Amino acid sequence: MKPFAIETKHLHVSMDKTPVLHSLDLSMEAGRWTCVVGPNGAGKSTLLKALAGLIPSEGQLLVLGQPLFEMSDKDRAKRMAWLGQQESGADDLSVRDVLMLGRLPHQSLWAGASSQDQSIVQAWIDRLQLGHLQDRSLLQLSGGERQRVLLGRALAVQAPILLMDEPIANVDIPHQSDWLQTVKQLTQQQTTVVSVLHDLNLAMRADQVVLLHQGRLVIQASPDDPLLHQALIDVFEDRMSIQRVTDQWVVLPM
Amino acid sequence: MIPSRAAVLTWSLLSFSLLAMAMGLMTGSHGWEWGFSWQDPIVQDIRLPRTLGAWLAGALLGLSGALAQGLFRNPLADPYLLGSASGASLGVAIALTMGLWGYAETGQFSYAMQWWFRLGLTGMAFIGAWVAVLLTLMLARGAEQTLRLLLAGVVVGVVLGAVTSLVTLAFPQTLPAMQSFLLGNTTMLSGQACVMLAAVWLLCLALSCLLSPLLDGLRLGEATAQSLGLQVKPLRILLLAVMGLATASAVAQTGLIAFVGLVAPHLVRSRLQGAYASVLILSSLMGGVLLTTADVLARGLWAPHELPVGVLTGVLGGGYLLWRLHSPSVKAM
Numbered sequence: 001m002k003p004f005a006i007e008t009k010h011l012h013v014s015m016d017k018t019p020v021l022h023s024l025d026l027s028m029e030a031g032r033w034t035c036v037v038g039p040n041g042a043g044k045s046t047l048l049k050a051l052a053g054l055i056p057s058e059g060q061l062l063v064l065g066q067p068l069f070e071m072s073d074k075d076r077a078k079r080m081a082w083l084g085q086q087e088s089g090a091d092d093l094s095v096r097d098v099l100m101l102g103r104l105p106h107q108s109l110w111a112g113a114s115s116q117d118q119s120i121v122q123a124w125i126d127r128l129q130l131g132h133l134q135d136r137s138l139l140q141l142s143g144g145e146r147q148r149v150l151l152g153r154a155l156a157v158q159a160p161i162l163l164m165d166e167p168i169a170n171v172d173i174p175h176q177s178d179w180l181q182t183v184k185q186l187t188q189q190q191t192t193v194v195s196v197l198h199d200l201n202l203a204m205r206a207d208q209v210v211l212l213h214q215g216r217l218v219i220q221a222s223p224d225d226p227l228l229h230q231a232l233i234d235v236f237e238d239r240m241s242i243q244r245v246t247d248q249w250v251v252l253p254m
Numbered sequence: 255m256i257p258s259r260a261a262v263l264t265w266s267l268l269s270f271s272l273l274a275m276a277m278g279l280m281t282g283s284h285g286w287e288w289g290f291s292w293q294d295p296i297v298q299d300i301r302l303p304r305t306l307g308a309w310l311a312g313a314l315l316g317l318s319g320a321l322a323q324g325l326f327r328n329p330l331a332d333p334y335l336l337g338s339a340s341g342a343s344l345g346v347a348i349a350l351t352m353g354l355w356g357y358a359e360t361g362q363f364s365y366a367m368q369w370w371f372r373l374g375l376t377g378m379a380f381i382g383a384w385v386a387v388l389l390t391l392m393l394a395r396g397a398e399q400t401l402r403l404l405l406a407g408v409v410v411g412v413v414l415g416a417v418t419s420l421v422t423l424a425f426p427q428t429l430p431a432m433q434s435f436l437l438g439n440t441t442m443l444s445g446q447a448c449v450m451l452a453a454v455w456l457l458c459l460a461l462s463c464l465l466s467p468l469l470d471g472l473r474l475g476e477a478t479a480q481s482l483g484l485q486v487k488p489l490r491i492l493l494l495a496v497m498g499l500a501t502a503s504a505v506a507q508t509g510l511i512a513f514v515g516l517v518a519p520h521l522v523r524s525r526l527q528g529a530y531a532s533v534l535i536l537s538s539l540m541g542g543v544l545l546t547t548a549d550v551l552a553r554g555l556w557a558p559h560e561l562p563v564g565v566l567t568g569v570l571g572g573g574y575l576l577w578r579l580h581s582p583s584v585k586a587m
Contacts, residue, residue: 049477052481054481072483073480073484073485076483077481077483078483080481081481082478082481084474084477084478084481087474087475087478088474088475092523092527093473093527093528094527094528097527097528098474100529101471101473101474101478102482104470104471104482104484105482105483107467109464109465109467110464112529150474153474157482
């Protein structure tokens with residue numbers, strides 16, 4: 001078994017004194033893709049923000065074996081890259097400049113981008129096939145291209161853990177396929193990926209699935225686990241079935 | 255090697271600054287003249303500090319406007335957003351009223367009173383602007399929530415504006431001086447004021463550029479900025495303080511100059527993409543060029559009369575924004 005990249009014990013989050021997440025115990029293996037799913041309002045995005053240290057939480061939260069709250073902001077940013085749900089703004093920035101934002105955790109206030117930052121950004125531009133777009137502003141891109149650039153911004157951090165909240169919402173099938181390919185390559189290179197996804201069919205392609213309901217952990221299991229299938233059917237009120245098609249699990253609404 | 259767009263814009267703005275300043279030195283009470291002499295006491299004592307002071311005040315407003323638009327992620331944010339303009343106006347109204355009381359008691363303006371009067375107007379405008387900014391921050395319970403901060407700024411602006419109106423209504427003798435302040439005025443700028451403005455400008459520009467990574471990170475939202483390791487809360491407070499200092503210093507010396515702080519960053523961002531540090535520097539240079547040019551026009555267009563410079567910046571700035579509103583690239587604003 002691989003070591004855990006993220007571990008929580010009795011993780012509790014409240015918003016305006018209202019409990020949102022209740023005593024979550026989770027373990028996410030290093031170099032694997034864990035997908036967080038659940039109905040609307042289950043607390044998926046809140047969990048991701050808590051894991052990223054963007055909102056206060058109670059309980060134990062270990063990142064790469066170290067308590068998150070003992071880390072400085074810079075250290076936390078270097079270890080965990082975060083891609084928010086439909087990040088907006090920066091419309092006047094070029095693709096290259098957006099990717100360069102990902103290098104901020106590695107720069108001091110006094111120094112700008114180094115030649116190493118430049119070469120890392122260039123490498124991600126090449127790898128994500130953004131070369132022909134690099135001088136265009138975000139405003140000039142399609143939804144799918146924009147999402148790919150924002151993913152590039154998170155990847156340019158070069159963090160061992162990547163947290164993504166709905167990274168492929170409103171993205172067409174070819175771009176979803178590209179995204180899956182990128183995630184597979186990242187995990188092969190030992191990057192830990194944690195994503196929140198609404199699309200259960202894509203979620204069933206992950207190594208592990210975390211199912212939340214009303215702020216509580218229902219189950220954390222492999223997509224092949226029949227207990228997970230039953231839990232999904234129960235949480236989604238018997239409104240779907242899960243079937244095996246070729247070598248993949250497919251979730252069908254009923 | 256092809257020079258970058260930022261370099262071209264920097265050199266253009268520096269050249270325009272020198273040109274506008276030279277025009278400022280050649281503009282007297284009878285309008286535009288060709289040539290000037292450095293030995294001329296009018297050039298040394300009046301035209302030079304006025305021209306240099308106008309450029310510095312414009313540069314502070316341009317910088318402050320760029321900070322406001324970056325911090326609030328709003329292209330319509332301007333330096334007066336946190337109530338500093340209303341605070342400065344109230345400060346000036348109080349200073350004028352106190353001066354009138356002094357005159358009523360002694361029956362004349364002594365030298366000491368004139369000195370106090372002059373220092374008092376600038377000082378009270380500065381204090382008023384700062385009090386308003388602090389009041390806004392207090393009402394918004396800090397700088398964490400942008401919407402709350404904007405609403406608090408509006409409330410402070412409206413309430414202090416109403417108090418200023420009340421003071422001027424109670425003491426109608428203050429109206430001409432108040433009007434001069436409200437319309438913007440560069441005639442009072444002295445050599446000492448220029449030194450003070452230059453020191454504040456250099457300090458604010460250096461601090462803004464140093465803290466500009468926050469503005470870069472904020473472009474994709476506060477959560478993203480935080481995830482990039484930026485300490486959003488303390489850096490935001492620091493940048494608000496810089497913005498308050500820049501605005502208060504400019505307003506205290508020149509009164510309320512309309513639109514320069516709003517338009518300068520727009521003009522720069524319509525020409526330039528990239529790191530926010532260059533937007534800050536270029537917006538500052540653009541603000542300097544705009545106010546110096548407006549001052550030259552205000553002095554020369556209707557000579558020997560002089561137009562209030564704030565009216566001119568208002569008309570030109572409003573015209574520019576109207577043109578942008580109807581231009582095809584309006585989405586980029």
